[in-house]
Amino acid sequence: MTTQLHNPPLLSVTDLCVEFATRKGPVTAVRSVNLQIAKGETLGIVGESGSGKSVTSYAVMRILDRAGRIVSGGIEFGGMPLHNADEATMSDLRGREISMIFQNPRAALNPIRTVGKQIEDVLIRHAQTNHEMAKAKAIEALEHVRIRDAAQRYHAYPFELSGGMCQRVVIAIALACKPQLLIADEPTTGLDVTTQKAVMELVRDLTRSQGMSTLLITHDLGLAGEYCDRIVVMEKGEVVEQQDTRRLFVAPAHPYTRRLIRSTPHAAQSIRDLLPEDLRLPPPPAAPVVDMSVPLLEVRDLVKAFDPPGGFLQRLKMRGSSAALPMRAVDGISFSIARGESVGLVGESGCGKSTTSAMVMRLLDSTSGSIRFKGTELTTVPAAEFSRSPLRRELQMVFQDPHESLNPRATAAQSIADPLLRIEGMREAAAIRARVEQLAVQVGLQLELLDRLPHQLSGGQKARVGIARAIATKPELLILDEPTAALDVSVQAVVLNLLADLKAEFGMSYLFVSHDLEVVRLLCDRVIVMRAGSIVEEGATAQVLSAPKAEYTKELLSAIPRPAHLPRQVEAPVQVAQA
């Protein structure tokens, strides 16, 4: 950026080192980080978990937790040193000069105060207004972040608003005092792609119109590529590369940056392309031919309706209104999965995809409709009794959050052994141990990790434990519920490849539930797009993604952040398919 030469940077961080005191002595989380943000510039910090990107921003805000401290280095904001500023100075600056948006908007808002009052608090704290004017200003701030009916929303509590709306309120709070620098720490992680697009565009428009600088912290290279002027890539507490966005994508200098760009799914043509070059595996063995004539799973007119909230009296009061009707989370959907096929089930949160997979897995009873697995009707056995069914071993699932799906008190070996004990009825400790080790080898989990507890394993290792547990009984149908949503991109690349290899090896069928169309493109033969409990589009993956018929699919596709500079290779095979 040439402007940098003329303007002194708004924020400059020099040789920053941050240490955390832990049980095993001090751990350096950030080492000698240098970065500068010019006025009006948007800088992205990209890195995987543990890279120190959030810690750097916390150090700038001086909100490191008690164990962390700035060991050396300087932080200057508009010529003013922050690294040794006292708490009173910092609390004046926070919110007025530097604001922050956090990852989980719901957690960042006070649940028992209306959103309007929370905006007022900030305004009054920084003497931007008095009590008489506060309400009008707060409503103005809400209108500013494009919340409709702002005067009514002023009285809303955070739980009454959707995730995207909450994030808008957080942005309104952050921008209420017109700060010079906005730090956005993973502002859209956990939001749907269409919401993500709306929120990011809002941030971009508002910061541009006010000439603010933005520091965007994200794990998503695509997001940073689309919205940032310059990108800093961090790995293990160090800055490995700092470049203009275009140059970073066109000519990445550092091998880590190249690896990161590789593992971002949009650029890849096949699933193997995600892996770093030196780790390239042989192409997966040719998948067994999908026999479409014999469906493994057949779902017909499946419905799940939830009773409206409230007790009997409340329902009586609401009689006749639409709120009194049962909510149909899944509204009569039909699809089938052939043996050896992998089908993607795509949709945004609340579209009913998780409810569908829970019903197919027999974790949840359906309201009506039929689920036939290998010709056997599954809905006749209630979900609560399905654990004794002989079909239990054929239907298994890999859960979304690898951490939450492992019992915190059980070692990896105990978690993997659970289905062996309960379903296979294995009783001999040595035999179980041998089978557990065999499974660990199949999913690429080092044997010495088997005796660790979940919190002692990394995200990728936990994902492998979850996969090993799911394939322990050699199921025919495996539901993958966003298996990589909680993982870093490089780990996601490895896990996706593992899943593809396992499928080829054991001839399993996959139902891949995801919100990420790019991942579905790489792994699935067919894709089903769901919205509000119904299927809006269904077809071969290449066809749906390249020539979507439904408006909603088009909207989903266009919302995926896609930096212009990132070479995209999906068109090529599609043209072949069409020809």
Place this chain on the structure above:
Amino acid sequence: MTDATLTSQLTAGSRPSAFARNLAHFRYVMTSNPVTFLAFVLCAGMILVALFGPMLVPHDPLATLSDKALKPPSWDHWFGTDQLGRDVFSRVVVATRLDLLISVSAVAISFVCGAAMGACAGYWGGWFDKLSGRFLDTIMAFPLFVLAMGIVAAAGNTIQNIVIATAIINLPFYARVARAEVSIRRNAGYVQAARLSGNSELRILMFKILPNTLPPMMVQLSLNMGWAILNAAGLSFIGLGVRPPTAEWGIMVAEGANYIISGEWWLALFPGAALMLAVFTFNLLGDGLRDLVDPQRRT
């Protein structure tokens, strides 16, 4: 039973150093927080006194020596003697066993019953949840000490009834904690995974969810322990519960209270101090116990 042993074999076979790890974890919890260390030392001391105290005391706690009545603390009688000439030190030491026995068994009963009740209510919900919830509300609606007095007065003045009364008034606390902790984990990822692994609902509740509710239950347990001691002593103090001449802290304080005005302070002070020390110990123990049973605390 076979499953439990199998699981433990699986653990033991694969982790020869499991005991060493637990020991290392214990050492870490002890050294990281001196208060916890103090609490565990005091607690261990109290258990030792309860076990071996009666063998070691210098005098028979029940032997009356009328010529030595109401003597202040001296080299022969460390804590002095009471109105019947009994050695207060011996009585305080011997009473430890009875007081601990009452509080431990009362807390154990309410822990087991309360956890079972709360866990079922939290896991299955429905009519049992509503019924047990109202039942607990009913208990909570009474002034608890008055309720305990009523139970002991109605059922008879025995140690067994003191234990039952103390257990009943403590029941709601465990049931509530257990219900809340179980109901937030009812549909957790690892519980769903356990369903897919073919575990029955009861087994999931017993072996997957309940162990994970231990850390908050432990805090409750140790807080209640101090409370249960106070409660038992309180019942004895007002004349319900343990009867004289049995050595028990509450009775001793009650009997000694009459003599404080006339200057014989040692009669009430020493059993009162023992009572305070016991309550203090158990209250401090809570955090340490939680750290011990919390898997997240292990590296």
